[in-house]
Amino acid sequence: MALYGKHNQEKHDVLSPIFGSVSEDHDLPKYKLNQTPVEPRIAYQVIKDQLLDEGNARLNLATFCQTYMEPEAIQLMSETLEKNAIDKSEYPRTAEIENRCVNMMADLWHAQPEEEFLGTSTVGSSEACMLGGLAMKFAWRKRAESLGLDTSAQKPNLVISTGYQVCWEKFCTYWDIELRTVPMDKEHQSLNMETVMDYVDPYTIGIVGIMGITYTGRYDNIKQLNDLVEAYNSHTDFKVYIHVDAASGGFYAPFMEPEIAWDFRLKNVISINTSGHKYGLVYPGIGWILWRDKAFLPEELIFRVSYLGGEIPTMAINFSRSASQIIGQYYNFIRYGYDGYRAIHQRTHDVALYLAKEIKALDCFEMVNDGAHLPIICYKQKDAKQQEWTLYDLADRLAMKGWQVPAYPLPADLDQTEVQRLVVRADFGMGMAHDYIEDMKAAIADLDRAHILFHEKKEIKNYGFTH
């Protein structure tokens, strides 16, 4: 979470309630506790008012995170906020619900019957990736030591494309691992299969493939990566395995592209994470991680908590958190089933294709991702067009209509390319897409006519959309 300090204090340091009530006669300090309580209605209104101009989450086309849930789901989740997910003994039914979710996902991701999968819910993919990374690190060390490698002679490394989400940089920094990045070039814009194995050595704890690169929405070719790893492993005792970061794709591909083998169908994929709050359709924050077999999750990382007179194994960075998100995930599973998820994603996909078609027809942009896989549209300005305005200007214009559309440079090696990205989610209907295209056309017409520019055309503003 953000780190705040004294320097964050505003000069105007009081809140003044404006609604007619005695308790509104005094100001509330912003940076100290008020001495006396205020009425619940006043507290509610004062806070609600502060959030008024924050932007409408449904119009936020920057986020992968869910911005809509059904009233029944919200009710159920509000009614279960007090349940602590770690108290397995006190809330055994809730524990069973989490267990069912893990089993359903193991089925979706083709866990193999002869193996013993293990999995858990997490706060999000970031925690899930930490757990997956830790399991890889510990398992690597055990394998390497048994082969006589001096594991302290060199930092262990993790191989991933430069399109990685920031959680992997965090994992490597927090746990002292070298983040070994494979450059993405213009042609691939995903993990480069021609070079990836050049980055692997006996100190490699694992390779991460990404099902849904955050910047562009593209998939790494996990099947080909699996083949490369298979060939590599056949020649060495220092085996290497794959973790798939399927934060976005894990709840999308199984429904929309069941023919793509990226999961436990592939022998060298040992663990997979996903975000329940992305295409799993739950409000933030919930994530999941599964290992194909308990052999890949070292025992020393497992902590036992009491459960119905016995014990249950757990793995987590956090301890206490509300179980309501897990219950929300289970609600969606029951409510939608396989066909429901598929139908929702199909509609989302149709909207994405419509947007891509309309944006292409504007003749100003070159598509970087056209929503063929994940419903994510990513485009850049056509070089030949030499427009006076930039994608940042367009983002600002769209913001005037309430749309939040990010513009940002692609990651290292492609960072001369600036793109704009639309993440289409289930609550972005065709009607909204029509409205968006109208507003986009109007914004471009305005910008084409404008002749005052307030900043250098070459300026790269990084809006920091790494989520």
Ligand SMILES: *Cc1c(COP(=O)(O)O)cnc(C)c1O
């Ligand atoms: C969003 C994302 C993450 C982080 O997920 P959270 O659930 O927000 O913690 C990790 N990896 C990829 C590829 C992502 O898209």
